Amino acid sequence: MGLLDNKKGIIFGVANEKSIAWAIAQRLHKEGAELAFTYAGEVLIDRVTPLAESIGSKLILPCDVSKDDEIDTVFNKIKEVWGGLDILVHSVAFASKEELKGMYADTTREGFRIALDVSAYSLVALAKRAYLLMEGRGGSIITMTYLGSERVLPNYNVMGVAKAALEASVRYLAADLGQKGIKVNAISAGPIRTLAAMGIAGFREILHHVEERAPLKRNVSADDVARTALYLCSELSNGVTGEIIYVDAGYNIVGM
Ligand code: NAD
Ligand code: 0WE
Secondary structure (H helix, E strand, C coil): CCCCCCCEEEEECCCCCCCHHHHHHHHHHHCCCEEEEEECCHHHHHHHHHHHHHCCCCEEEECCCCCHHHHHHHHHHHHHHHCCCCEEEECCCCCCHHHHCCCHHHCCHHHHHHHHHHHHHHHHHHHHHHHHHHCCCCCEEEEEECHHHCCCCCCCHHHHHHHHHHHHHHHHHHHHHHHHCCEEEEEEECCCCCHHHCCCCCHHHHHHHHHHHCCCCCCCCHHHHHHHHHHHHCHHHCCCCCCEEEECCCHHHCCC
């Protein structure tokens, strides 16, 4: 008996075994969920396929979330094979590397457009297709955010503004989809060494800073995040929607 027996879920955002989405997928699978995976572009197919197959997934589909036609193909396939959907995990973000350094004041129009499109609008693009498959069976949509949405963190820049839009979208989507019995929530994770964190100047210092100041005096792991994801995707969180839940060892509550 698992918390997610007979549930069907789709995971967006696995790039490799360090991805937060992969930690979430493993937790959901352990509790009985059957999962589909998408990957962003052909270069990732060889990374994602063995991971997905290792937990028995047969649906492994290409999807660049900035392309409506690719998203449509994914949801058509889910409808054809499963006839419905219970869980959607959105764990996708992108901004041009140029935008993640220097001053936010120097953000370009194109850099802003791409960051907001891939990192924030994509949740709406997925939710608007997912709810049609979730109607009549409840459902849970989760996304990943970061403290840079509400505080100024050096170099996070346009990603912070994209995460603010993402978090506001969580609330608007929760209000819309609540009447269909679908919950929409976000997890605000502390810094974790993943592909998305690689090459970020000063990431080591960020990890060190959090470890010293967070109430739990440590950093969080992708599995710490995945445990909260499991709660949000299961009936344990039945009364919870529109929330931003911090999995950050308590870092966000600390003043001095
Ligand atoms: P990751 O690099 O493993 O995951 C990011 C994913 O986004 C990758 O799988 C990548 O393929 C995907 N992606 C990028 N552009 C895409 C596109 N156009 N279409 C489809 N997919 C696309 O890194 P991660 O740390 O696991 O990041 C997952 C989420 O967690 C992101 O939303 C990130 O902002 C968030 N987050 C990360 C941290 C951290 O410190 N690592 C902290 C808080 C929140
Ligand atoms: O959301 C993120 C990172 C998302 C991200 C990462 C990259 C790196 C490679 C988005 N786009 C790109 N584009 C690339 O070309 N995090 C929460 C991790 C992160 O990123 C930072 C951080 C932290 C923490 C960037 C600057 C400062 C801190």
